Structure formats: structure tokens, C-alpha cells
Amino acid sequence: MNISFFLVPKAEVAYLDLDSTMRQALEKMEFHKYSAVPIVDRHGKYVGTLTEGDLLWQIKNTQSFTLELAEQIQLKDITRKMKNKPVRIESKMKDLLSLAISQNFIPVVDDHGIFIGIIRRREIIEYYANSVEQGSTDIDNITN
Structure with a gap:
């Protein structure tokens, strides 16, 4: 099955620019109630995923942390622990099944690494659950 059927396009995804500040990230993640968001550079290329854990570690490791200080810390200066692997x-x-085990979403890029959207874990699980319900118990048939 073609994965583009499950794609949530970039225009509908909350993502962050690499030059964004930590405060912008906190506010966007709070507003959308997300625990992780993709990060893109100024050319639109996917560069990684920022998680709540990354932000918490940054807060812990920043002496005298304040929200005012968060306005000065750029995402490119925050260590990201999770390496969400994108797919083409x-x-x-x-190809998505093994990634969905450890990632809430799978970033999707074009041939040039440009971020074009995500596929959520929920859609992947639903796809496989529906395949099993419809009687396809052969994993090779399900994963093609």
C-alpha cells in the first residue's frame, strides 16, 4: 500500500523551525497538546524531532531558568535525545511498522530530504488491525 494515503501534509502538522526559541516550542507544544514535534531547517529539510523530555532536560541543565531565558535559547542549541527516523x-x-514501535509519528520526506508531512502511529496500527480483521493473517501480505 502507498503510504501517501496516510500522510498528514505539512500544512496540517505543527512543526518548528530550527531557529525557533525554546519558548516558542513550549507554547506550540502546549497549544496543540503534543509531546513531540518535527523540526525543519530554513530550507524545509527535516532535521529531527523535539520532545518534552528534551525540553525538560534543557530546563534542568540551565542555571536559573526562566521563561524570559527560554526566549533566548534556540532549538538548534537543545540536545535532542530521540532520533526519529524519517521515511521517503x-x-x-x-517500512513504517518497525519505526512505529518507538516513534509516535514517522516524518515523511521527499527525495531531497524536504519535510512533507507525518504518518501517525495510530493510522499504522489501524491499517494492520483492519488487515487482520479482514482475514489477512499472512504478515507478508499485510506488510506489502
Whole structure:
């Protein structure tokens, strides 16, 4: 199955620019109630994922942390512990299954590494659950 059927396009995804500040990240994540968001550079390339844990570690390791100080800390200066691996748009569903085990969403990029959207873990699980319900118990048939 073509993964583009499950793609949430970039225009509908809350993401952050690498030059954004920590405060902007905190506010965006709070507003959307997300625990992780993709980060893109000024050319639109996917560079990683920022998590709540990354922000908490930054707060812990910043002496005398304040929200005013968070306005000066850029995302490019925050250590990211999670390495969410992206897939290309021509990937197959079976390529997503192993990534969905450890990632809430899978970033999708084009041939040039430009971020074009995400596929959420929920859609991947629903796809496989529906395949099993419809009687496809052969994993090779399900993952193609």
C-alpha cells in the first residue's frame, strides 16, 4: 500500500523551525497538546524531532531558568535525545511498522530530504488491525 494515503501534509502538522526559541516550542507544544514535534531547517529539510523530555532536560541543565531565558535559547542549541527516523514518500507500509514501535509519528520526506508531512502511529496500527480483521493473517501480505 502507498503510504501517501496516510500522510498528514505539512500544512496540517505543527512543526518548528530550527531557529525557533525554546519558548516558542513550549507554547506550540502546549497549544496543540503534543509531546513531540518535527523540526525543519530554513530550507524545509527535516532535521529531527523535539520532545518534552528534551525540553525538560534543557530546563534542568540551565542555571536559573526562566521563561524570559527560554526566549533566548534556540532549538538548534537543545540536545535532542530521540532520533526519529524519517521515511521517503515512496516507502512501503512495512517500512513504517518497525519505526512505529518507538516513534509516535514517522516524518515523511521527499527525495531531497524536504519535510512533507507525518504518518501517525495510530493510522499504522489501524491499517494492520483492519488487515487482520479482514482475514489477512499472512504478515507478508499485510506488510506489502
